[in-house]
Amino acid sequence: MTQKDVSTAEKIKETARKLFTERGYGRVTTREIASSAGVNLALVNYYFGSKEELFNVIMMEVIQGFMAQMIVLLNDNHTFEEKLQILVSNYIDLLTTQPDMPLFMLSEMRTNKGQLAQKLGMENLYKEARFFRELKERCPTGVHPVQFFLNMLSLMVFPFVGKPMIEVVTAIDQAQFNAFMHARKELIPQWILGMLNPPNN
Amino acid sequence: MTQKDVSTAEKIKETARKLFTERGYGRVTTREIASSAGVNLALVNYYFGSKEELFNVIMMEVIQGFMAQMIVLLNDNHTFEEKLQILVSNYIDLLTTQPDMPLFMLSEMRTNKGQLAQKLGMENLYKEARFFRELKERCPTGVHPVQFFLNMLSLMVFPFVGKPMIEVVTAIDQAQFNAFMHARKELIPQWILGMLNPPNN
DNA sequence: ATCCGATTAAAACAAATGTTTAAACCGAAT
DNA sequence: ATTCGGTTTAAACATTTGTTTTAATCGGAT
Incomplete structure (x- = not known):
């Protein structure tokens, strides 16, 4: 393991990560x-x-990098409202720098159903995280708390996943898209809190 | 073009559609x-x-089938609230029967950037649809109407796209997932309307 | 019955692709 | 200087994969 060793292996891994995230496993050749x-x-x-092994290593790291933040943010000492803001803001920033990543991750997770994800200790996230306990307390009766977690993920992540469609349907360009996502960093927490305190008709 | 002709070509197309939606173009062989x-x-x-041509035919039909409903629903004579409910309900029903479709569609749209989508006349949807005019009127000042359309899509579609992740993180099974989505048919319109009429702090 | 075009089948082709081999190379330790 | 382990290279290998070819088959029109 000399310096060149690390450098070469790393060069391969980085290049492969970029190609895999752009076009998926099947459309990239060695x-x-x-x-x-x-x-x-x-x-x-x-x-x-x-x-295949190269792909698995990359996939593992991508998922891990994605989840590591989540686990920390869901468990820190801020108030619920603050956690919400921080989480949304951080993830939108992260995804803005790697917009192709979620679509890649989800596409390939479907093919390797759960195999990789379960190695990463994601199973206990929901049961243990402080965020979810707090969410349950604020949850309107009759609606499952996971619905709101799902909403948060949806509102944050989907725009990146659905970008190819959105760009065609609404004819917005890259700059506008980024401005949209920037605005959502403040809007999404408000929307989520609004859902948790529905207007009493 | 005898009966067998249609039958065989159709059999190939249907099988290919299923395989492509499950695993994507690159991971399916002729x-x-x-x-x-x-x-x-x-x-x-x-x-x-x-x-490639087979794939394009299928892709075209999938997108078309997906958009055809949307165009009709966004332009019909119901009230805004009704359109919202119908749209959400119809799409969740549609996606429940074809849960792998959105991830496939979006994955492959990214690869063939816009080429296919633009053939389908999706560009004028946003400018012309009655739904969007009505949306603009109800839109809180300072927030772009597309944000809410994006929210609607996100809340409807993302759960299907993100299912592989959701199943791991929250440990819900297929039956629970479908129950969740059923509940969302009523919840999403309420949430969207709530966003359009934010609480005045 | 025969002919004809459309359809199906089996085999072969050519290119692409993941992988392996065997030799050359390189830097550091002896 | 030599040796040795790890690294790199060029070439070859074996399979896979998209495609084509050529002949057989089928069904209806003449």
């Missing part, structure tokens, strides 16, 4: 990864065994 | 399509020219 990373073809298998 | 449809390998190319 030759493409190698040449795009500027390394010899054989090195992909030399360092990672196979295309 | 041999798989043929054998899964119970027809000879050569017939895929005989009827559709190439794998």
Whole structure:
């Protein structure tokens, strides 16, 4: 493990991550990864065994990076309202820098149903997180708390996933999209809190 | 064009649609399509020219089927509130029968950026639809109307797209998921209307 | 019955692709 | 300088995969 070792393996992994997130596992070739990373073809298998294993390593890291923040944010000491704001703001910032990531992640999670996700200890997130206990207390009777967590995720993540469609239907450009997402950092927490305290008709 | 002609071509198309929506273009082979449809390998190319053309035909029909309803529903004579309810209810029912479709559609739309979507006349939807005019009138000042359309889509579609993740994080099963989505048919319109009439702090 | 075009089948083709091999290379330790 | 482990390279391998070819088959019109 010299310096070049780390550097080469890392170069391959980074390049592969970019290509996989752009086009998915099936539409990326090992030759493409190698040449795009500027390394010899054989090195992909030399360092990672196979295309599949390389993919799994990347997938693991992507999911982990995505979840690590979530777990911390859902458990910190801020008030519920503050946690909500921080969570939304952080994730929208994160996704703005990696807009293709959620669609990639979800596409590939469907193919490898749960196999990877379960290795990452996501199962206990919901039961244990402080955020969810607080959410339950504020929840209108008759509506399951997961509905609101789902709403938060939906409002944050879907715009990035649905961007190809949104751009066609509403004819907004990249700059407008980013402005939209910026505005949503303040709007989404308000909307969620509004849902939790519905108008009493 | 005898009866068998239609039947065989249709059998291939239906099988391919199922496979493509499950695993995406790159992870499905022509041999798989043929054998899964119970027809000879050569017939895929005989009827559709190439794998790519077959895919495009299917993609076109899927998007069209998805948009056709939307266009009608966004323009009919019901009140705004009714349109909202009908739209949400219809789409959740549709997606419940084809839960893999949105993720497939969005994944492949990203790869073929806009090429297909623009052939389907989706561009004028936003400018012309009655629903959007009504939405603009009800929109709180300072927030772009598209935000609320985005919210509606997000709350309806994301649960299906994010199902692989949701199932792991919250440990809900298929039956629970469907119950959740059923409940959302009534909840989403309420939430959207709540957003349009924010509490005046 | 025969002919004809459309359809189906089996096999082959050519290119792409994941993987492996065997030798060359390189830097550091001896 | 030599040796040795890890690294890189070019080439080859074996399979997969999209596509084509060529012939057989089927059904209806003449």
